[in-house]
Amino acid sequence: MKIGIIGGGIVGSSLYRILSEKHEVKIFDASVKTQFPTLIHSLLLKDCDVELASLSLEFYKKYKIKRMDFTSYTIGKVGDDLISSWTEHGVSVKETYVDWIGDKALEAKGGDSLVSIKDLTEVPKEKAKVGVLTSEKKATVKANGKDITGDFDVFVLTAGGWNSNIIDQRIPLKPYYCWASLMKGHRRELDKFIVYDYVLGFYSRPAIGIGSPLFIAGDGDIIEMRPPEDGKARKPEIKDRDLVISRIKTRFESRPIYVSGNFCEGTPDMRPVYGRLKDNLYLVGGLNGYGAEVGPGMAMLLEMMIDKGEERRPYMLDRFNGVENFDLGREPHEL
Ligand SMILES: Cc1cc2nc3c(=O)[nH]c(=O)nc-3n(C[C@H](O)[C@H](O)[C@H](O)COP(=O)(O)OP(=O)(O)OC[C@H]3O[C@@H](n4cnc5c(N)ncnc54)[C@H](O)[C@@H]3O)c2cc1C
Helix, strand or coil, X not given: CXXXXXXXXXXXXXXXXXXXXXXXXXXXXXXXXXXXXXXXXXXXXXCCHHHHHHHHHHXXXXXXXXXXXXXXXXXXXXXXXXXXXXXXXXXXXXXXEECCCCEEEEEEEEEEXXXXXXXXXXXXXXXXXXXXXXXXXXXXXXXXXXXXXXXXXXXXXXXXXXXXXXXXXXXXXXXXXXXXXXEEECCHHHHCCXXXXXXXXXXEXXXXXXXXXXXXXXXXXXXXXXXXXXXXXXXXXXXCHHHHHHHHHHHCCEEEEEEEEEEEEECCCCCCEEEEEECCEEEEECCHHHHHHHXXXXXXXXXXXXXXXXXXXXXXXXXXXXXXXXXXXXXXXXX
């Protein structure tokens, strides 16, 4: 089959690697997003997302995507059911007092890593701004204004926060802005470990990973907005910025150096979604703040749907049939 992928981010690039094994695949990407060089992959998720993150890990290993493993510390109450599910997926977990955190935490080994998104997304792409017009059964796809519908058997729409800008049809996805801050502090452990602080409400992760004074922290807060049509990223007003930074400073003496963010997207239940929108158009989206954790897993699910007709119900598009308006909720990777 000839498959056109619209958007070459985490999912589009994962799909390219998987589908190219059996099909003729081409990615169209408008180059409107600068990806963060590394992102967290964690198995410390909830419910069936743990299996999805496990699939992503399989993908990273199979395609030899660069990753650095890190021990993580989770502060706050975690249910026994979650701990058993993490242990079943190979994570070793124990409660311990951590001197440099100044609190008790769940120490997890084998569950967290930083994935090289640069490595993952280094696949061939054609630079083009794509638009999709829909009729009852079919999608008409244009790249830089040129109709390319007939050049492909099917397309996959996977342009993250830009999806709803690209297609003329209402889809159960809403874009939002999410930010994180590069911080400098005294605790060099913060550049060697990942911390999920559910008491104060933030996460921190290494910036370089060698014990430097730098780390990256954020809170996964959601600022609902559409990416600008002209592709020029503009920072929205981040109302809770000072509050979050003060919470980070309460735990770890530090100061912000640079705040950066980008567009993510969520569904009505904040879980990812995939399925067939039209006879010649599939969708994979709604990866909110955990695309590196579940994105390659979603790409694997779509491949199973296209090639074998298999469906993974909890993530299917039809669960939103009849949903008209909705508000975005809390990011699902937060416990
Ligand atoms: C501050 C911040 C920190 C984050 N930290 C983490 C983390 O640690 N771990 C994690 O798992 N996730 C994290 N995320 C979330 C992660 O970045 C997203 O979930 C992920 O990027 C979504 O992947 P995607 O493939 O759906 O879309 P994206 O990666 O956003 O890719 C979309 C692609 O579509 C392209 N595009 C846009 N418009 C068009 C068009 N008209 N035509 C063609 N192409 C187009 C863009 O250029 C882009 O390449 C973070 C996000 C932010 C903002």
